[in-house]
Amino acid sequence: xxxxxxxxxxxxxxxxxxxxxRVRCARLNAGHRARSRLTAMGIxxxxxxxxxxxxxxxPLLVALGESRLALGRGIAEKILVEPARP
Amino acid sequence: MSRxxxxxxxxxxxxxxxxxxxxxxxxxHRATNYPGTTVETREGRLRDAEENIIVVDFPGVYxxxxxxxxxxxxxxxxxxxxxxxxxxxxxxxxxxxxxxxTTQLLELGVPLLxxxxxxxxxxxxxxEYDLDRISASIGVVIVPTVGHRGEGIQELVAAIRHAxxxxxxVRNPVRYGADIDAAVAAIEEKLAAHGLRGPRARWVALKLLxxxxxxxxxxEHQPDVMEELRRQQQRLLALGRDTPDVLIADRRFGFVAGIxxxxxxxxxxxxxxxxxxxxxxxxxxxxxxPVFLAVLYIxxxxxxxxxxxxxxxxxxxxxxxAGVVRDFWPTSRAILLRDLIxxxxxxxxxxxxxxxxxxxxxxxxxxxxxxxxxxxxAVLLSDRLMQKVGLHGRSFIPLLIGFGCNIxxxxxxxxxxxxxxxxxxxxxxxxxPCGARFTVFSLLIPAFFPEPxxxxxxxxxxxxxxxxxxxxxxxxxxxLFRGQPEPLIVELPxxxxxxxxxxxxxxxxxxxxxxxxxxxxxxxxxxxxxxLTTFPRPAVPAGAEAESAAGSAPTIEFTYAGRLGRALxxxxxxxxxxxxxxTAMIGALAAREVLIAQLGIVFAxxxxxxxxxxxxxxxxxxxxxxxxxxxxxxxxxSPSCLATVAVMRRESGSWKWTAxxxxxxxxxxxxxxxxxxxxxxxxxx
Numbered sequence: 001x002x003x004x005x006x007x008x009x010x011x012x013x014x015x016x017x018x019x020x021x022r023v024r025c026a027r028l029n030a031g032h033r034a035r036s037r038l039t040a041m042g043i044x045x046x047x048x049x050x051x052x053x054x055x056x057x058x059p060l061l062v063a064l065g066e067s068r069l070a071l072g073r074g075i076a077e078k079i080l081v082e083p084a085r086p
Numbered sequence: 087m088s089r090x091x092x093x094x095x096x097x098x099x100x101x102x103x104x105x106x107x108x109x110x111x112x113x114x115h116r117a118t119n120y121p122g123t124t125v126e127t128r129e130g131r132l133r134d135a136e137e138n139i140i141v142v143d144f145p146g147v148y149x150x151x152x153x154x155x156x157x158x159x160x161x162x163x164x165x166x167x168x169x170x171x172x173x174x175x176x177x178x179x180x181x182x183x184x185x186x187x188t189t190q191l192l193e194l195g196v197p198l199l200x201x202x203x204x205x206x207x208x209x210x211x212x213x214e215y216d217l218d219r220i221s222a223s224i225g226v227v228i229v230p231t232v233g234h235r236g237e238g239i240q241e242l243v244a245a246i247r248h249a250x251x252x253x254x255x256v257r258n259p260v261r262y263g264a265d266i267d268a269a270v271a272a273i274e275e276k277l278a279a280h281g282l283r284g285p286r287a288r289w290v291a292l293k294l295l296x297x298x299x300x301x302x303x304x305x306e307h308q309p310d311v312m313e314e315l316r317r318q319q320q321r322l323l324a325l326g327r328d329t330p331d332v333l334i335a336d337r338r339f340g341f342v343a344g345i346x347x348x349x350x351x352x353x354x355x356x357x358x359x360x361x362x363x364x365x366x367x368x369x370x371x372x373x374x375x376p377v378f379l380a381v382l383y384i385x386x387x388x389x390x391x392x393x394x395x396x397x398x399x400x401x402x403x404x405x406x407x408a409g410v411v412r413d414f415w416p417t418s419r420a421i422l423l424r425d426l427i428x429x430x431x432x433x434x435x436x437x438x439x440x441x442x443x444x445x446x447x448x449x450x451x452x453x454x455x456x457x458x459x460x461x462x463x464a465v466l467l468s469d470r471l472m473q474k475v476g477l478h479g480r481s482f483i484p485l486l487i488g489f490g491c492n493i494x495x496x497x498x499x500x501x502x503x504x505x506x507x508x509x510x511x512x513x514x515x516x517x518x519p520c521g522a523r524f525t526v527f528s529l530l531i532p533a534f535f536p537e538p539x540x541x542x543x544x545x546x547x548x549x550x551x552x553x554x555x556x557x558x559x560x561x562x563x564x565x566l567f568r569g570q571p572e573p574l575i576v577e578l579p580x581x582x583x584x585x586x587x588x589x590x591x592x593x594x595x596x597x598x599x600x601x602x603x604x605x606x607x608x609x610x611x612x613x614x615x616x617x618l619t620t621f622p623r624p625a626v627p628a629g630a631e632a633e634s635a636a637g638s639a640p641t642i643e644f645t646y647a648g649r650l651g652r653a654l655x656x657x658x659x660x661x662x663x664x665x666x667x668x669t670a671m672i673g674a675l676a677a678r679e680v681l682i683a684q685l686g687i688v689f690a691x692x693x694x695x696x697x698x699x700x701x702x703x704x705x706x707x708x709x710x711x712x713x714x715x716x717x718x719x720x721x722x723x724s725p726s727c728l729a730t731v732a733v734m735r736r737e738s739g740s741w742k743w744t745a746x747x748x749x750x751x752x753x754x755x756x757x758x759x760x761x762x763x764x765x766x767x768x769x770x771x
Contacts, residue, residue, distance in 0.1 A: 070462075
């Protein structure tokens with residue numbers, strides 16, 4: 001079951017961000033299995049992520065609080081984010 | 087004596103759970119598998135307690151959502167096994183994410199105790215918590231610990247004992263909001279009609295709402311429950327915020343974040359800078375590669391080169407012991423018993439024990455890689471390459487070790503988490519040309535081919551083995567082990583110094599498991615093989631028996647192995663082999679390198695590894711180069727040795743997969759060799 005909420009302004013997949021961006025997770029556009037893995041790791045709507053490495057190919061490296069996560073591009077594409085207000 | 091208490095030790099991966107387990111139980115623990123699975127658990131008796139308290143170490147999980155094998159097993163165990171207490175180990179530096187699991191344990195309604203571990207690191211990061219406050223908010227006792235320094239262990243033991251004698255009251259403090267509460271209540275009502283009430287019913291309702299795959303299957307034949315579930319899910323979706331599972335997760339995190347923020351006293355904002363800086367090189371897709379290759383080389387070197395002297399020493403000792411038995415055998419009677427002890431048992435035990443240095447050093451290496459945090463970085467680097475053939479990034483360790491020996495390699499598949507990944511890797515591993523095959527190639531190739539061709543043929547055999555392994559993995563992933571590749575979500579824990587104690591305990595566990603489980607099978611198979619290559623014996627005049635006992639001359643032709651070799655001739659013919667080669671190959675099941683000795687026996691040639699010339703000459707006379715190549719090919723693909731079979735059985739936990747692998751490898755070897763031989767003949771070689 002995929003969420004049917006309409007696209008919101010300023011929302012883009014995590015893969016469109018660049019290193020150094022601070023973003024807030026807006027929605028998880030993934031299947032049940034991937035979604036439950038993401039939420040268990042703390043990637044839920046509202047969580048603030050800082051992109052540490054993103055070079056167009058290969059996994060992304062993000063900081064979430066004190067933890068560092070590597071996300072494959074396939075899964076990162078399904079994490080929709082918006083700019084985090086400082 | 088009073089009954090044993092059972093305590094479950096759970097927690098996220100990389101929270102120092104194993105260190106704490108070792109501190110709680112000492113070396114008095116044993117490794118066991120969960121019933122019917124390859125997922126391993128360890129259990130041991132709690133030290134410093136008069137009561138009989140068994141601590142069971144769970145696999146590291148982030149949640150109880152049944153998303154992975156580990157999560158499903160952890161949940162099943164907690165639901166179905168009678169645990170008197172659950173101790174969750176929490177990484178204090180990452181309290182929010184760890185407490186998410188806590189909320190799920192509270193939902194499950196298990197009696198809970200928290201150990202806030204790594205409080206020293208948290209303090210170093212400038213993080214301090216008012217633990218009493220957190221404890222009061224969730225209604226669970228919290229003990230601060232520093233596992234690797236043994237701090238807080240006594241307090242934890244005392245808290246465990248106290249909790250066992252006066253079980254804590256459990257309540258679920260998470261507020262999900264009116265919408266979800268209403269939905270849960272409505273589903274609970276339907277569940278009550280099926281006799282499910284209380285906290286368990288509430289948990290099931292919550293999980294169904296989350297679309298939990300296991301529970302949905304369990305309840306799918308209850309139309310009233312499913313209908314209500316769909317109605318409630320639709321209602322929540324219509325609110326337009328998110329799917330129910332995300333909403334519920336969001337509420338859990340909201341609850342946890344509130345508690346953590348209220349209890350946090352951040353003294354200074356120190357980030358984990360040096361660990362991040364290391365990752366700029368080690369986890370970099372290009373810069374990290376040289377380090378990665380160097381680490382692999384060192385691991386290989388440690389496992390095989392460093393283990394070589396003790397291995398040789400052990401082999402020598404057992405050979406020597408067999409010699410002593412022969413020399414000092416008191417009578418000229420019971421020669422068979424002497425041979426059974428010297429050749430069958432001592433030989434078998436010797437070949438079993440000689441793998442120990444490999445296994446001990448390999449697992450010391452893996453332990454260092456895992457405990458330091460480097461392994462997850464290595465997975466990151468190799469994942470893309472391995473994914474292409476349908477393997478997990480972590481498979482590179484067992485595959486690499488496979489070039490040395492398949493036995494430690496099969497054991498190294500433990501680094502893989504999902505059973506599907508593990509089985510795929512185990513199934514194709516024997517195709518990786520191991521060191522013992524190299525020994526065989528180095529006899530066969532020079533016997534049949536002139537110098538300029540030798541290196542090329544050796545290289546070709548290695549490439550073929552690797553290609554077959556890759557092809558096999560690809561094929562398995564598209565047939566038997568089909569399924570979505572796991573999405574890559576890896577936590578990179580901060581780099582840490584591995585502790586000597588942790589490494590030693592890991593080595594000890596693995597060696598013990600190998601000796602107990604695989605070792606006994608290897609020993610039994612060795613004795614059976616000895617029997618097959620010894621009996622029945624030709625009728626010899628009584629006086630001559632002593633001299634012929636060493637297995638001189640083709641007495642092997644009379645034995646079961648010899649008969650079997652002749653019986654197999656129709657199958658061997660299409661590959662260009664005769665009964666003599668068949669007999670030698672049966673003997674060589676003990677180990678690849680034994681083929682040389684077996685060929686020596688079959689051709690009645692005095693030979694050994696140091697002096698292969700006479701045997702080479704005999705082989706040259708008897709067979710064409712094409713047959714020689716086919717023999718090498720068959721040795722490359724067919725099951726490598728009985729020890730591998732035994733370890734496969736132990737590691738896969740299944741005779742079925744072991745048999746499938748055994749049969750498939752022989753079928754593949756026969757097919758490939760036959761095709762090559764027939765084409766070769768047709769081409770006039």
